[in-house]
Amino acid sequence: MKYLRNRQCRETQFSAGSQQNSQYDSQRISNTIINLVKYGAGEDYKMKNEKAVVIFSGGQDSTTCLFWSIEKFGKENVIAVSFSYGQRHSAELEAATHICTQNGIRHLILPIDIYSQLGAVPFLNEVQCSLLDNDLEIEQKEDSDFPNSFVPYRNLLFLVHAAIAAKFFGAKNLVIGVSQIDYSGYPDCREEFIYGTQELLKTAMGIGEDVVIHTPLIRLTKAETWKMASDLGVLDLIYHETVTCYNGIKGEGCGECPACQIRRQGYLSFLESQK
Numbered sequence: 001m002k003y004l005r006n007r008q009c010r011e012t013q014f015s016a017g018s019q020q021n022s023q024y025d026s027q028r029i030s031n032t033i034i035n036l037v038k039y040g041a042g043e044d045y046k047m048k049n050e051k052a053v054v055i056f057s058g059g060q061d062s063t064t065c066l067f068w069s070i071e072k073f074g075k076e077n078v079i080a081v082s083f084s085y086g087q088r089h090s091a092e093l094e095a096a097t098h099i100c101t102q103n104g105i106r107h108l109i110l111p112i113d114i115y116s117q118l119g120a121v122p123f124l125n126e127v128q129c130s131l132l133d134n135d136l137e138i139e140q141k142e143d144s145d146f147p148n149s150f151v152p153y154r155n156l157l158f159l160v161h162a163a164i165a166a167k168f169f170g171a172k173n174l175v176i177g178v179s180q181i182d183y184s185g186y187p188d189c190r191e192e193f194i195y196g197t198q199e200l201l202k203t204a205m206g207i208g209e210d211v212v213i214h215t216p217l218i219r220l221t222k223a224e225t226w227k228m229a230s231d232l233g234v235l236d237l238i239y240h241e242t243v244t245c246y247n248g249i250k251g252e253g254c255g256e257c258p259a260c261q262i263r264r265q266g267y268l269s270f271l272e273s274q275k
Contacts, residue, residue, distance in 0.1 A: 049077075051171035052214070053162045056080035056107070058096030059244040060263055061177030061217055064225055066105070067232045068216045069175045079106045081165050083158055085151075086116035089248030099241055110161055115151070127152060155188035156197060163201050163211060172210045179217040179225070191218060222266020223273060230270075239267070 052073045056062045069078050082096045093109060100107035119127075155178065162174050178189040187193060194213050201211045217225050229238045244263050245253030253260035 050173055051077045051169055052173035052175055053166040053169060053171050054078060054080045054175040055158050055162050056082050056096050058082065058092040058099060058242060060238055060242050061179065061225060063099060063238050063242045064229050065175050065177040065216055067234045071232060075105065079108065079169055081162050082109045083112050083161065084109055085112040088246065091248035091250065092243040095241060095243040095250060108165065112157055112161065150186050159197050159213065173212050173214060175214045177217050178215055179220055181219060181221050222262055223269035226267055226270035
């Protein structure tokens with residue numbers, strides 16, 4: 001879905017489908033169409049009386065989603081949740097903390113220790129992930145659809161932990177900055193993953209549970225994500241203060257890793273579109 005420039009910050013939202021397997025596909029398609037029409041065709045979707053938990057890494061996409069959430073829900077109804085999961089560097093968590101502190105946003109950093117615990121066991125060595133091991137070079141393997149920076153089940157773990165935090169916060173809304181357009185091919189950045197996880201979270205809590213995973217960037221190019229940041233008034237903040245680089249360099253980054261290349265190409269395309 002092309003980002004609509006005559007309105008700020010539209011989203012694709014996945015609503016509740018039927019729990020019956022026989023109705024799964026038809027209900028999913030119906031709900032998706034309803035939400036595309038409602039939230040992508042000009043109606044301001046304001047949720048000022050609801051609360052939201054934003055999965056916040058301190059990178060470009062999650063920071064854009066954080067300020068999108070503040071616009072939609074109000075700062076008083078938003079908390080940002082970051083995760084310390086044994087990642088390659090601490091720069092992104094430092095950036096996340098700085099952004100939240102400077103902008104008066106409530107922020108939690110939660111530990112996820114399973115990757116470091118499993119990685120320390122000698123006979124558990126089948127996962128070679130460059131974001132969890134500083135000794136590995138970030139590369140695209142010929143026999144893989146995505147770089148070796150993919151962390152297995154990371155977004156699933158993030159969403160489950162964020163859902164628990166949301167329960168404590170009294171929120172039903174989760175916000176995550178995944179995109180299936182300009183990305184490295186990660187399977188947990190796709191619409192079917194988001195929809196399936198939303199249904200899983202609802203089912204885990206029983207009848208009547210309402211969980212909504214918002215993915216404002218899911219169908220946006222990186223250039224359109226920069227446009228959204230500009231519309232939100234945080235373009236300079238995101239350009240200079242976020243850490244998207246796999247090597248932990250703030251702002252423009254190293255310029256060599258896949259994340260930096262996608263970010264840079266998107267930014268140049270955005271600038272070109274503004275001429």
